[in-house]
Amino acid sequence: xxxxxxxxxxxxxxxxxxxxxxxxxxxxxxxxxxxxxxxxxxxxxxxxxxxxxxxxxxxxxxxxxxxxxxxxxxxxxxxxxxxxxxxxxxxxxxxxxxxxxxxxxxxxxxxxxxxxxxxxxxxxxxxxxxxxxxxxxxxxxxxxxxxxxxxxxxxxxxxxxxxxxxxxxxxxxxxxxxxxxxxxxxxxxxxxxxxxxxxxxxxxxxxxxxxxxxxxxxxxxxxxxxxxxxxxxxxxxxxxxxxxxxxxxxxxxxxxxxxxxxxxxxxxxxxxxxxxxxxxxxxxxxxxxxx
Amino acid sequence: xxxxxxxxxxxxxxxxxxxxxxxxxxxxxxxxxxxxxxxxxxxxxxxxxxxxxxxxxxxxxxxxxxxxxxxxxxxxxxxxxxxxxxxxxxxxxxxxxxxxxxxxxxxxxxxxxxxxxxxxxxxxxxxxxxxxxxxxxxxxxxxxxxxxxxxxxxxxxxxxxxxxxxxxxxxxxxxxxxxxxxxxxxxxxxxxxxxxxxxxxxxxxxxxxxxxxxxxxxxxxxxxxxxxxxxxxxxxxxxxxxxxxxxxxxxxxxxxxxxxxxxxxxxxxxxxxxxxxxxxxxxxxxxxxxxxxxxxxx
Numbered sequence: 001x002x003x004x005x006x007x008x009x010x011x012x013x014x015x016x017x018x019x020x021x022x023x024x025x026x027x028x029x030x031x032x033x034x035x036x037x038x039x040x041x042x043x044x045x046x047x048x049x050x051x052x053x054x055x056x057x058x059x060x061x062x063x064x065x066x067x068x069x070x071x072x073x074x075x076x077x078x079x080x081x082x083x084x085x086x087x088x089x090x091x092x093x094x095x096x097x098x099x100x101x102x103x104x105x106x107x108x109x110x111x112x113x114x115x116x117x118x119x120x121x122x123x124x125x126x127x128x129x130x131x132x133x134x135x136x137x138x139x140x141x142x143x144x145x146x147x148x149x150x151x152x153x154x155x156x157x158x159x160x161x162x163x164x165x166x167x168x169x170x171x172x173x174x175x176x177x178x179x180x181x182x183x184x185x186x187x188x189x190x191x192x193x194x195x196x197x198x199x200x201x202x203x204x205x206x207x208x209x210x211x212x213x214x215x216x217x218x219x220x221x222x223x224x225x226x227x228x229x230x231x232x233x234x235x236x237x238x239x240x241x242x243x244x245x246x247x248x249x250x251x252x253x254x255x256x257x258x259x260x261x262x263x264x265x266x267x268x269x270x271x272x273x274x275x276x277x278x279x280x281x282x283x284x285x286x287x288x289x290x291x
Numbered sequence: 292x293x294x295x296x297x298x299x300x301x302x303x304x305x306x307x308x309x310x311x312x313x314x315x316x317x318x319x320x321x322x323x324x325x326x327x328x329x330x331x332x333x334x335x336x337x338x339x340x341x342x343x344x345x346x347x348x349x350x351x352x353x354x355x356x357x358x359x360x361x362x363x364x365x366x367x368x369x370x371x372x373x374x375x376x377x378x379x380x381x382x383x384x385x386x387x388x389x390x391x392x393x394x395x396x397x398x399x400x401x402x403x404x405x406x407x408x409x410x411x412x413x414x415x416x417x418x419x420x421x422x423x424x425x426x427x428x429x430x431x432x433x434x435x436x437x438x439x440x441x442x443x444x445x446x447x448x449x450x451x452x453x454x455x456x457x458x459x460x461x462x463x464x465x466x467x468x469x470x471x472x473x474x475x476x477x478x479x480x481x482x483x484x485x486x487x488x489x490x491x492x493x494x495x496x497x498x499x500x501x502x503x504x505x506x507x508x509x510x511x512x513x514x515x516x517x518x519x520x521x522x523x524x525x526x527x528x529x530x531x532x533x534x535x536x537x538x539x540x541x542x543x544x545x546x547x548x549x550x551x552x553x554x555x556x557x558x559x560x561x562x563x564x565x566x567x568x569x570x571x572x573x574x575x576x577x578x579x580x581x582x583x584x585x586x587x588x589x
Contacts (some may be wrong), residue, residue, distance in 0.1 A: 063384045065589045084388050097377035099304065101311055113300040114385040116293060160379070211504040 007076065009064065010088075010166045010197045011039035015071035016090050018221075031057040033221040035071070039164075039199060045190050046208040046229075047201040049278065055201045056094075057170055058218070063091055077168065087116075090159035094171040096151045100144040105155050107143060108161060115162035129157040133187070149180035156187065159200035168196045173207060185211055188195050209233070242271055294391050301382075301395020302402060309365050309403050310526045315439065318364070319407055322357030326350045326414045331538075343411040343459035344552050346422065350415040350466055351548045358404055358476040359504060365400045366483030367497035371490065380589060389583035393484065400480050415465070423460035427453050468547045474569040475545040481503055481573045482540075485580040488587065506535055507542030540572045 016035040019028040032054040039045045048054050060066040061073050062079050077083040098107055105126060112122040130136050134151040138146060143154065152172060159167060169188070173181040179203075188198060188211050202208050208215060209229060216226040225232070243254075251268045258265055309315055326349075373379040373396075382392060430452050438444050483500035490496045506513075513532050544565055550557050 053485060061382075065380060067588065083388050086384060086386045089384070091381075093377070093381055093384075095377075097379075097381045099308065099378060101307070101353075108302065110304055111381075111385065113296045114382065114387050116296075116386070120298065 008041055009038045010041055011037065011045075011075055011199065012039040012074045012077075013058070013062075013071070014061060014073075014074055016058070016061065016068055017070045018054075018061060018066060019069045030221050032061070032218075035218075035221075035223055037216060037223065037226070039197060040214075041197050042192070042195055043213040044188065044198045044200060044211050046212035046213055046215035047199060047218065048203075048205070052220075053218040054221040055218055056170065057221075059091075059170055059199075059201060062168065063089075069263060073215070087162075088165045090162070090164035090167045092152070092155045092159045092167070092169045092172055092198075094174055096155035098151070098158075099145050101142055102145070103140050103142050104130065104150075105139045105158075107154055108157060111161055119161060123161075125161060129160055132160070133157045134183070148175040151178070152176055153291045154182065156184070158189075164199060165195075167196055168201075169198060170201045171203065172200065173202070173204060181207065236265075246270075292473045294388070297387055297391045297396060298395040301387075301392060302399035304405050305369065305396050305399025307480045309369075309400065312365075312368065315361055315364055315515055318357055318360055322353055322407070323414060325353045325357075326411045327418060329529045337408045340455075340459060343419070343424065343456075343462075344388065346418055347415070347462065347465060347468075348548055348552050350411065350418065351465075351472060353467070353477065354408065354411040354415075355472045355546075358407055358472065361407060362400065362404060362480040363483055363500045363504070364499055365403070366487060367493045367500065369396050369400065370484070370487040371493045371496065373490075374589070383589065387575055390586045392489070393581050393584050394577070397480065397484055401477055404473065404476045404480065408469060408476070412465075412469050419460040419462075423456055427455045428457070462551065464547070464551055464557045467557050467559075468551060469543045470564065471547055471565055473567070474566060474573075475542055477567050478540055478542070478576070479574050481576040481580070485576050485583070488580050488583040503539055504542060509543075510539060511543050540568075545569070 016032055016037075017030070018032040019030050021028045035054070036060065037058075037247075037284055047055050047058065057066060061068055062075065062080055064086065066081070067081070073080045075085040076088055099110070102110060106131060108126045109122065112118060112125070117125060130139055135150060135153050135155055138150055143151065146154065152174075156169075156172065159169075160186065171182050172188070176184065180211070185207055188200070191212075192198060200208060200212060212229055213230070214228050217224050253270065255265050308584065324513040359390055370379075370393075373382075379392070379403065430449065434444055434449050483496055486499045486503075490499070509546050517532055517536060547557055547562070
């Protein structure tokens, strides 16, 4: 693959197949079957699918933790089998697996040399990241005392330690409260604005819809759908008209008018906000009232 | 250079991890106290030479026992715990080679064992120094008493007695003994690491490493049985004995304390020979462990 193409597509998966042999029995389980996937530079890509669909296996192959049975996977044009392919990659595991006896700062200082950072550069980077993820107050606290949201944040900080161009986020808001979830979403969008390529594996479809440019849906190890969110969710041939200052008797008149133009009206109802939006709005109001 | 930094970081963290394990910490503290206790136990003997031999034998015995237990328990927990807590996954998603990870863990344990050996060697030196001072003071006192009673003092005899005590306490052979005891721990840890790369549980690693350790001490007996065809004639026992003789290291040859107890000299060539054997064996075992771990799916 040419260098230009490799830079355009940080992730390239071709005909990837991964099977796991069954113990004591002949045969094997197919975790990924004939998967083709390309993630473009600078986009937020959502990897969706129910449990057992092959999302985690795909991520593990990309991280070099599992070897493909056949096919190939490349990061920036380099085979995932090579350690150098991970120099430009940051990974946030689903449940951050860290040494619980280390403090937030010590955790980042431990991972620094593993990413090639040390000395003053590492100290500066640790300060920057603790500020970015909002964990300055937890800097000297052992991770055993961290909440789930704080663990996710320190997990994101370690993933960003060497300022990677590509981020793999596995369920970044699993077990996090809506406020933490919103903060994580904002962080992802901020990172996207900084030019990072992000792959997000998640069950939270709302969140994926809000942050991802493109998605792929996996089911039973196969890709069943891939495309831009806006394209996939747009219902062709239908239009939604939002009218402000709508009067009580209006529905009938609007319906009549539109029908006279030959349109078929399916439904007329007030627009709704999402539960997440309502929750965040009320909590913000309550916080401002209390203060 | 980068690999060295990675290994050093992982080794440093491994030391912290090991020191946080209460069982290991208690074992280390107990070992250090018991090594110091050699002074107390020696009081039950009335022979100066036997006293010193007892102190050395006891302290080296405790050091070896505690060191090997720390090596087995430490190595048995090291990799399985990382796999169970999945911290290994976060580390290996960084640009870290699997062999760097494994060597980092191994050298962390080796560093802890080196500290333990040095601490116990220091305690042994202190015990021997106090024994020497006490015995020399006793001699001086007895000669002073004899002089005060008007007896003629044979200074040559007094000097010979003091030199005899110093020879016992300042025994250079102990350096060889402690060095080989340390390398026996290191080799045991390497064997444990090799097993842990294919094992799934801590218990399996600990039991298998202990069995290999015991077999390593019975190798001389196995060789004897092998040379005597009558003893090893079974179709199963013969190849099994051959396999053990080839695969299992001869850990019995590391026990040089018996030479001190027997009053034999320890030639430098002999120590260096065993040292080379230990380093070569450890390197081969570590290479095998790295190969196995690299091919393991996580």
